[in-house]
Amino acid sequence: MKVFSIALNTFRENLRDKLLYNLLIFALLMIGSSLILMRLTLGEFHRLILDIGLGSINFFGVLIAIFVGIGLVSKEIERKTIYTIVSKPVARFQFLLGKYLGLCLTLFINTVIMTSGLLAVLYFQDVPIHTVLFKALGMIMLEFMVITAVALLFSTFSSATLSAIFTLAIYVIGHLTPDLKTFGQKMEGAGRTVLEGIYYILPNLDRFNLKGHVTHQLEVPAGDLLMITAYGMAYTAFLLMLASIIFQQRDFR
Amino acid sequence: MEHISNLACEQVIQTDQLRKVFKVGFWGRRVTAVDGVSLEVQRGEVFGFLGPNGAGKTTTIKMLMGLIYPSGGTATLFGHPVGDPSAKAKVGFLPESPYFYDYLTGREFLRFYGHLFGLLGTALDKRIDELLELVGITHARDLQLRKFSKGMLQRVGIAQALINDPELVILDEPMSGLDPIGRKEVRDLILRLKESGKTVMFSSHILHDAELLCDRVAMIMKGKLVACGPVSELIAGDTTHEVEMVIDRLLPEALERIRPLASKVVLQGERVMVVLSSQQAVDLALDVIRSAKAKLVALTPHKASLEDLFIRKATGVHQPVEARV
Numbered sequence A: 001m002k003v004f005s006i007a008l009n010t011f012r013e014n015l016r017d018k019l020l021y022n023l024l025i026f027a028l029l030m031i032g033s034s035l036i037l038m039r040l041t042l043g044e045f046h047r048l049i050l051d052i053g054l055g056s057i058n059f060f061g062v063l064i065a066i067f068v069g070i071g072l073v074s075k076e077i078e079r080k081t082i083y084t085i086v087s088k089p090v091a092r093f094q095f096l097l098g099k100y101l102g103l104c105l106t107l108f109i110n111t112v113i114m115t116s117g118l119l120a121v122l123y124f125q126d127v128p129i130h131t132v133l134f135k136a137l138g139m140i141m142l143e144f145m146v147i148t149a150v151a152l153l154f155s156t157f158s159s160a161t162l163s164a165i166f167t168l169a170i171y172v173i174g175h176l177t178p179d180l181k182t183f184g185q186k187m188e189g190a191g192r193t194v195l196e197g198i199y200y201i202l203p204n205l206d207r208f209n210l211k212g213h214v215t216h217q218l219e220v221p222a223g224d225l226l227m228i229t230a231y232g233m234a235y236t237a238f239l240l241m242l243a244s245i246i247f248q249q250r251d252f253r
Numbered sequence B: 001m002e003h004i005s006n007l008a009c010e011q012v013i014q015t016d017q018l019r020k021v022f023k024v025g026f027w028g029r030r031v032t033a034v035d036g037v038s039l040e041v042q043r044g045e046v047f048g049f050l051g052p053n054g055a056g057k058t059t060t061i062k063m064l065m066g067l068i069y070p071s072g073g074t075a076t077l078f079g080h081p082v083g084d085p086s087a088k089a090k091v092g093f094l095p096e097s098p099y100f101y102d103y104l105t106g107r108e109f110l111r112f113y114g115h116l117f118g119l120l121g122t123a124l125d126k127r128i129d130e131l132l133e134l135v136g137i138t139h140a141r142d143l144q145l146r147k148f149s150k151g152m153l154q155r156v157g158i159a160q161a162l163i164n165d166p167e168l169v170i171l172d173e174p175m176s177g178l179d180p181i182g183r184k185e186v187r188d189l190i191l192r193l194k195e196s197g198k199t200v201m202f203s204s205h206i207l208h209d210a211e212l213l214c215d216r217v218a219m220i221m222k223g224k225l226v227a228c229g230p231v232s233e234l235i236a237g238d239t240t241h242e243v244e245m246v247i248d249r250l251l252p253e254a255l256e257r258i259r260p261l262a263s264k265v266v267l268q269g270e271r272v273m274v275v276l277s278s279q280q281a282v283d284l285a286l287d288v289i290r291s292a293k294a295k296l297v298a299l300t301p302h303k304a305s306l307e308d309l310f311i312r313k314a315t316g317v318h319q320p321v322e323a324r325v
């Protein structure tokens, strides 16, 4: 109940963020731009529209997750609004969880809006819609949840600017982790250990990327989907736990 | 532990050698904001926490509310360590110059805090209406907080502190930002809370308010407690029986006869102000005035007040004070 109230309040606060609307409008413009694309060869054309659409949803969603996420906690501390909340019978982890779920709700609704835009474009351009598209969207949402947790974790102990830099870095490296591993295997000694360590610690964000399956209309086995979901959930839980532990220790001053 | 906390003279707040050291700046310079504060607040009393700016009042209160952790010592609320949810459920807190979610209306704002205590539905709505009435901002219940004046924010802040009908209310400078009427209303509110059996602790540097309201006060300066006890006792221990005289047309030679008796002499043109610190000195001075045919304009006994104590203690620790704002 408490967590839910905080989540709802966070959601309302997010709705007042101009950044959110700017990013959303950009995303819809990007997706909509496919409407004026020249018809190329049929297969290519479908692939391009899906690629642009999913890419835009992913890119702008991640930007929202990062740039709204980093302010979730730091703004409350800066504005001292946290004083009145933490002094109520609300555990600090409940506060964090509420903030987190609130932004996830915002992201979910954004994704629904962006997806509606994409579906409209697909409809007008006569692109067939396969179920794998929705699976891919689900995985994109899962990636948002992981990124939001990363942003939240950093914002519990560093400033908004640093959190943004760290989270962006993790996002970029997270998509390169398979390369890190192959690169590491070519190296010897310490370099190899470090790169492999990074590979196992950082989130492997590329796993959530099913765009290739969508554009090539390949099915994703249910078992794979389950594995990816479990991985995303477990990773998120780990990040939130870490954030709670750090948040529990800190002074609000 | 449990049976102790049920005794008649129950300690609602208890701190023992509470300390807080802040590290500031790039080099982590240490600042001791609170230095070994031990105090007790009993059930049902109004307790004033006084001290000049930067004395450590807010820091102490933040430790009591679990917002920052002590560097040393312990603090309990209702016998529970601070930060314990069962203790927090019985406490209401108004932070210093509070900031709130300014996009909420007065009612939405209070509803949100009600939810944090698990209050719901019509019972909560009723409580909200009562509180808005109590703090006198019923007219603003559907106005967004960002359109509130400073005093209205302070009032809605007090309302949020009372949403759970707390047994203990901790207010950090509840009168700041309020006009004289608002201050009187807050004073009345505190007295009403006391009447209904609540315990109130508030910080202030408005000594007059503390004198009117408090059963007991503690004075903190530079992080250390310098005085603690019932107002009357603190003042009694400080009596100097000073008398201030204002005299007109006092000839210079008469003034020279008074000067040795006075602890302070101020000349303002034709007028002379002298401060005398014993009854004997007053009698002698009056004789001089009469015989010199000077005119006694005013004779004011200096009532010992918290302010005297405050200023004496403050000058003792060499710290600038801001008394009676």
Ligand SMILES: Nc1ncnc2c1ncn2[C@@H]1O[C@H](COP(=O)(O)OP(=O)(O)OP(=O)(O)O)[C@@H](O)[C@H]1O
Binding pocket: A253, B022, B023, B024, B031, B032, B033, B051, B052, B053, B054, B055, B056, B057, B058, B059, B060, B096, B205
């Ligand atoms: N977050 C902080 N970091 C570093 N030093 C701090 C911090 N907060 C307070 N201090 C220092 O601790 C001391 C006590 O500050 P505090 O805010 O508790 O005073 P106060 O008694 O509430 O004063 P005021 O009447 O002005 O509100 C001051 O010297 C202040 O500089």
Ligand SMILES: [Mg+2]
Binding pocket: B057, B058, B059, B096, B172
């Ligand atoms: Mg203060």
